Amino acid sequence: MPLRNNIFTNRNYKIRVLHILNHLACLYAAYYFSWTGLAVAIALYYFFFGWGIDIGMHRLFSHRAFKTFRFYEYLLLVFASLATVGSSIAWVGMHRRHHRSSDGPEDPHSPREEFASELPSWQKMLSVYFGIWPNYYASPKQTHGVRRLKPHQYAHYYYFLIIALYVGALSLISLDAVVWGYCVPATLCFHGASLIVTLGHSSESVSKRTRDYSVDSVLLHWLTWGEGLHHSHHKYPNKYHFENQPWYLTDLPGLTIKYLMRAS
Ligand SMILES: [Zn+2]
Numbered sequence: 206m207p208l209r210n211n212i213f214t215n216r217n218y219k220i221r222v223l224h225i226l227n228h229l230a231c232l233y234a235a236y237y238f239s240w241t242g243l244a245v246a247i248a249l250y251y252f253f254f255g256w257g258i259d260i261g262m263h264r265l266f267s268h269r270a271f272k273t274f275r276f277y278e279y280l281l282l283v284f285a286s287l288a289t290v291g292s293s294i295a296w297v298g299m300h301r302r303h304h305r306s307s308d309g310p311e312d313p314h315s316p317r318e319e320f321a322s323e324l325p326s327w328q329k330m331l332s333v334y335f336g337i338w339p340n341y342y343a344s345p346k347q348t349h350g351v352r353r354l355k356p357h358q359y360a361h362y363y364y365f366l367i368i369a370l371y372v373g374a375l376s377l378i379s380l381d382a383v384v385w386g387y388c389v390p391a392t393l394c395f396h397g398a399s400l401i402v403t404l405g406h407s408s409e410s411v412s413k414r415t416r417d418y419s420v421d422s423v424l425l426h427w428l429t430w431g432e433g434l435h436h437s438h439h440k441y442p443n444k445y446h447f448e449n450q451p452w453y454l455t456d457l458p459g460l461t462i463k464y465l466m467r468a469s
């Protein structure tokens with residue numbers, strides 16, 4: 206199945222529109238606040254981001270850092286799609302490019318190199334945070350390992366249909382279910398992903414080992430369900446679990462993989 210649209214990140218205008226609508230829905234959520242709703246949204250943020258992005262998009266689809274059962278691969282793909290940060294194929298292409306040229310001129314979302322000659326640093330950070338980076342072509346080479354897999358192809362083609370079906374099902378329950386069950390967790394995913402690409406590369410100086418500005422951050426770790434060991438990840442991108450960390454840097458996605466999802 207050939208891919209019609211290789212440029213499919215949060216530059217995609219439909220995803221932009223969804224992000225705007227989701228943020229507006231958060232205003233509704235704040236006005237009609239409910240503790241139950243917040244608990245549901247945080248739980249779903251855990252599955253959309255902690256499973257869908259941390260484990261699925263990142264450690265499994267991009268780095269193939271572990272082998273798992275098909276059931277988990279498909280489940281992670283669904284959560285990753287509902288996180289509303291682009292299709293798995295596009296995300297993998299973008300992320301592999303990020304590793305190949307981390308904080309270099311080819312990095313799609315470096316807060317250090319991007320617009321380096323034109324903007325002051327806080328504006329660079331904000332531009333990258335809100336996904337204002339150049340379009341790029343996710344080549345077959347960059348997306349090998351997922352591009353030919355049917356479930357990922359379907360999740361790419363029918364990306365908005367997956368989200369629409371989920372939102373449609375929630376709408377049968379109530380408007381509040383749509384807001385707390387999709388809009389709020391998807392908004393949290395947007396900010397979680399934006400924090401990783403900015404705060405995760407906020408070191409004062411270039412690392413000799415990784416030649417980029419990546420950092421390990423406790424704050425980032427707690428806000429993204431365990432993706433704060435970003436510098437460690439750049440050092441060892443194919444490691445699925447960072448063991449022997451202090452309790453406040455426990456690798457929750459790694460533990461989930463180790464004790465629940467790893468096939469061999
Ligand atoms: Zn990075």
Ligand SMILES: [Zn+2]
Nearest residue numbers: 263300304442
């Ligand atoms: Zn990575």
